[in-house]
Amino acid sequence: MRALLISALLAATPCLAVAAPLPAEVARMIEAAAETPGAxxxxxxxxxxxHPESLAEIDAQVDALTSRAEEERIARITSLRFRDGWKGEGQAGGFISTGNSDxxxxxxxxxFAKETLRWRHEIRMAGDYQRSNGAVSKERYFAGYAGQWKLSARTYVATSLTGERDRFAGFRSRFTESVGVGYRLIDxxxxxxxxxAGPALRQTNYYDLDDEIAFSARLGGDLxxxxxxxxxxxxxxxxxxxxxxxxxxxxxxxxTKLRGDLSARxxxxxxxxxxxxxxxxHTDTTTRATLVYSF
Incomplete structure (x- = not known):
């Protein structure tokens, strides 16, 4: 009677998918992908x-790899001195045209960028220069520092110091200092x-106008x-x-990456x-095609 009851229950219950081991070659592919950011x-x-029959094993492997990478990252940045751990990127592009205009x-x-347990630092310098028919038609230089002091995994205090010169926007120099709050909406x-978002102070020295100092509201977004x-x-x-x-x-x-540390942008x-x-x-636009070298 007991055997008949068990047989009846098994017959009435839909067949359940049985988990299968993840093939070794697939596990190796997942392991290798962890070495490439975003892969x-x-x-x-x-x-x-x-391999839907191996979902649990795949999720477990991904979780383990993610946790291991985070532990290694924390161990690495904890041991850094100030001059250590900086990553750099240089980009350059140019053009020459002749004919109706020279x-x-x-x-x-x-x-340069660096991340520690409590801070993210970025230092940037840039310049654009152009001559048309022997006369300067674009000249802009920029230098700035951006810092993020982490309050939590997503929230931080955002600081920024910048200086720039844009001859054809009409100012010899513009310095900006700001401090505010940042939040990572997607991580x-x-x-x-x-x-x-936060307040800022800007000092502008114009070519043809009086100097001005202004308090501003600064809003920013980075994707x-x-x-x-x-x-x-x-x-x-x-x-x-x-x-x-x-x-x-x-x-x-x-x-897009070309090869090794060389990319095109x-x-x-x-x-x-x-x-x-x-x-x-009111509006200036610049379209660029450059080569980028990461170091």
Missing amino acids: LGTVAEVARRT DVGGSASLT RPDLRFDVQ SWTIRPDLVFTQNTTLFLDSVSSSLTSSTALT ASFDIRVEAEPPVDRE
């Missing part, structure tokens, strides 16, 4: 689709999105999307709002000045 999530997702120009930038291995391990999309926007001369800067870029920058000097345009 682990993509490879793991493919493994889940092709143009020559170039663009270059250098960026995934392949996608990060930060927003920032980084790893589309593929070798293809990254970035968008950085900063807006200053004040009663004197509000401005906006935005940079959109797509970077296409970018589009837009700069808007609400109250430019007389005979100056």
Whole structure:
């Protein structure tokens, strides 16, 4: 009677999927993907689709690899001295054109970044220069520091110090100091999105106008999307709002890895000045194609 009851229950219960071991070659692929930033999530997702019977084992392996990478990162940055652990990136591009107009120009930038348990640091220098028919038609130089003091996994105090010169925007120099609060709205291995807000102080020395000092509200947004391990999309926007001369800067870029530490980048920058000097345009745009070397 007992045997008949068990047989009846088994017959009435739908067949349940039985977990199967993950093939060794798939496990090795997932392990190898952990060595490339942004690749682990993509490879793991493919493994889940092709081996649904091994979901639990795949998730466990991904969790273990992620935890191991975080432990190694913390151990590494904890032992760093101030001069250690900096990563750099240099990019350069240029052009020459002849015919109806003779143009020559170039663009270059250098960026250093470092992350510790409590801080993220970034130092950036950039310059654009162009001559058209023998006369300078673009000349802009920029240098700045951005720091993030981490309050939690997503929240931080954002600080920024910048100095720039833009002859054709009408100012010899503009210095900006700001402090505010930042929050990471999206924090995934392949996608990060930060927003920032806070007060700022700007000092501008114009060519044809009186110098001005203005308190501003600073709003910012930074997006980084790893589309593929070798293809990254970035968008950085900063807006200053004040009663004197509000401005906006935005940079959109797509970077693709060529080989090793060498990449190619296409970018589009837009700069808007609400109250430019007389005979100056409100909006400047720059489109670049550059080579990027990471070190």
